Amino acid sequence: MPPPIPKFLRPSPPRPGKGSNGRNGRNGAGDGGVSTAAPTVKDRAEEATASTVGWLDERSGLSPFLRGFLYRKVPKGTNWYYTLGSATMFAFLSQAVTGVFLAMYYEPDPTRAYESASHITNDVFLGEFVRGMHKWGSSVMIILIFLHMGRTFVFGAYKYPRELNWIIGVILVVLTLLMGLTGYLLPFDQRSFWATVVAVNINASGPIVGPYLADFLRAGSEFGTTTIPRFYAIHMLLVPGLIAALIGAHLYLVAKLGTTAPPWLKAQKKDLMKEEI
Amino acid sequence: MADSPSQNPERKSRYTSGRGIAGAFEGETVTRRRFMEGTALAVGGIATAAFALPALGFALGPIFEDTTPTRWQPVGPEGNFVDNDYVPRVINIAPNIGDAGKTTIYVRRFNKKQDKVIKGEDPQPYVAISTRCAHLGCPVGYKSAAQKFICPCHGGIYGFQGEVLGGPPVRPLDRFYTRVTNGQVEIGDRFSVNSKLERFSPRDPSNHLDGLWQYLYPARPTT
Numbered sequence: 001m002p003p004p005i006p007k008f009l010r011p012s013p014p015r016p017g018k019g020s021n022g023r024n025g026r027n028g029a030g031d032g033g034v035s036t037a038a039p040t041v042k043d044r045a046e047e048a049t050a051s052t053v054g055w056l057d058e059r060s061g062l063s064p065f066l067r068g069f070l071y072r073k074v075p076k077g078t079n080w081y082y083t084l085g086s087a088t089m090f091a092f093l094s095q096a097v098t099g100v101f102l103a104m105y106y107e108p109d110p111t112r113a114y115e116s117a118s119h120i121t122n123d124v125f126l127g128e129f130v131r132g133m134h135k136w137g138s139s140v141m142i143i144l145i146f147l148h149m150g151r152t153f154v155f156g157a158y159k160y161p162r163e164l165n166w167i168i169g170v171i172l173v174v175l176t177l178l179m180g181l182t183g184y185l186l187p188f189d190q191r192s193f194w195a196t197v198v199a200v201n202i203n204a205s206g207p208i209v210g211p212y213l214a215d216f217l218r219a220g221s222e223f224g225t226t227t228i229p230r231f232y233a234i235h236m237l238l239v240p241g242l243i244a245a246l247i248g249a250h251l252y253l254v255a256k257l258g259t260t261a262p263p264w265l266k267a268q269k270k271d272l273m274k275e276e277i
Numbered sequence: 278m279a280d281s282p283s284q285n286p287e288r289k290s291r292y293t294s295g296r297g298i299a300g301a302f303e304g305e306t307v308t309r310r311r312f313m314e315g316t317a318l319a320v321g322g323i324a325t326a327a328f329a330l331p332a333l334g335f336a337l338g339p340i341f342e343d344t345t346p347t348r349w350q351p352v353g354p355e356g357n358f359v360d361n362d363y364v365p366r367v368i369n370i371a372p373n374i375g376d377a378g379k380t381t382i383y384v385r386r387f388n389k390k391q392d393k394v395i396k397g398e399d400p401q402p403y404v405a406i407s408t409r410c411a412h413l414g415c416p417v418g419y420k421s422a423a424q425k426f427i428c429p430c431h432g433g434i435y436g437f438q439g440e441v442l443g444g445p446p447v448r449p450l451d452r453f454y455t456r457v458t459n460g461q462v463e464i465g466d467r468f469s470v471n472s473k474l475e476r477f478s479p480r481d482p483s484n485h486l487d488g489l490w491q492y493l494y495p496a497r498p499t500t
């Protein structure tokens with residue numbers, strides 16, 4: 001007689017209304033009754049992934065949502081231009097990941113910022129690479145987001161019922177530019193200092209509210225001790241949070257409303273109809 | 278429908294007892310459900326405001342307070358300065374941030390022939406010109422041979438008094454208060470001037486100070 005199987009490895013009893021004991025065993029499948037043969041450890045290992053996914057799905061109900069989101073129908077004529085939005089999102093994710101790791105070495109202090117940035121580039125293992133990814137990736141993200149915007153505009157994909165998604169997208173463009181503006185100060189070399197001085201004074205040139213806006217950005221009337229921490233907090237906490245949330249809303253609307261066919265496809269369809277008539 | 282208002286006039290009553298709600302008090306108009314909704318919203322609103330408003334004030338606070346006290350910084354004995362040419366000096370305008378808090382100024386003695394005394398203003402014994410360009414804040418340099426201030430960023434040109442001769446700047450270069458203590462020239466707070474060199478509280482670069490424009494760029498509490 002074999003040794004008794006531990007309780008957690010024994011097949012679960014069949015669910016009410018089900019013939020076999022379902023997910024937990026291939027042994028009794030289809031025979032309509034409880035099988036006596038226990039699954040081997042190998043069987044369980046093979047099914048581990050499926051049963052884990054099943055466990056999660058049974059408790060979260062995610063699979064209908066994911067099926068609708070990932071396997072949704074797209075119009076005929078969908079092409080590579082439709083990947084620009086995803087490309088922008090991946091640029092953002094790359095910025096987020098490299099930014100998190102840069103934050104481990106960067107010191108947002110006027111007397112330490114330049115030193116710590118140089119330290120990242122010159123001393124830290126792969127520091128030059130990660131900082132370079134973040135620096136050049138920012139330009140990549142700006143380029144991609146405008147290409148994505150241009151694609152949406154040229155394809156007329158901003159029209160009813162997708163106006164709200166266009167508005168969210170415009171806010172995302174503004175936030176992305178704000179990331180560029182606030183991030184530019186952080187290396188704190190001569191170029192970034194004077195570029196930020198000019199940028200803040202451009203804000204100050206707005207009538208009535210401009211001077212107050214400049215005071216808000218500088219945390220006072222002059223560029224002072226708290227200006228860099230302020231830019232840093234906006235750059236790494238405030239704006240990325242807003243961007244992540246708005247990307248979620250943007251994607252929800254894309255999944256909800258679907259994408260538009262390229263404009264030339266409609267013209268072809270009309271021609272086709274004429275021929276049919 | 279059986280319970281539509283037209284067929285069931287009792288539902289229109291403004292009293293809960295009139296609408297047949299169980300446990301209603303005499304004269305009660307607000308249902309307990311509505312009362313609880315309102316309470317939950319109010320409590321949530323108060324709790325949110327309790328952290329959001331202080332945080333907002335915390336971030337916006339620097340707009341409304343002047344944290345830079347007046348400091349008089351000596352820049353050398355009176356003998357170091359003449360009245361027909363500028364001498365560069367470095368002063369500190371923002372503490373604790375190292376070199377970023379320093380700025381160059383150009384100093385000369387008050388010139389009785391060239392400098393006008395503006396009515397109602399106490400004349401400054403020395404003229405201390407700020408190098409912050411009145412366009413967008415780049416550092417201007419004084420070219421002694423031409424007696425002009427030149428901005429490297431966008432080509433602003435200022436004359437000997439700091440008045441605009443060309444380029445995008447909207448007003449003359451800012452100045453600093455000066456005084457003489459024990460033979461030492463001392464530099465105080467910054468002030469701005471309009472095209473007639475009349476004194477104003479310090480403004481940001483790009484803020485106009487002439488005509489109706491000056492009212493679009495108010496003095497700020499921080500300066």
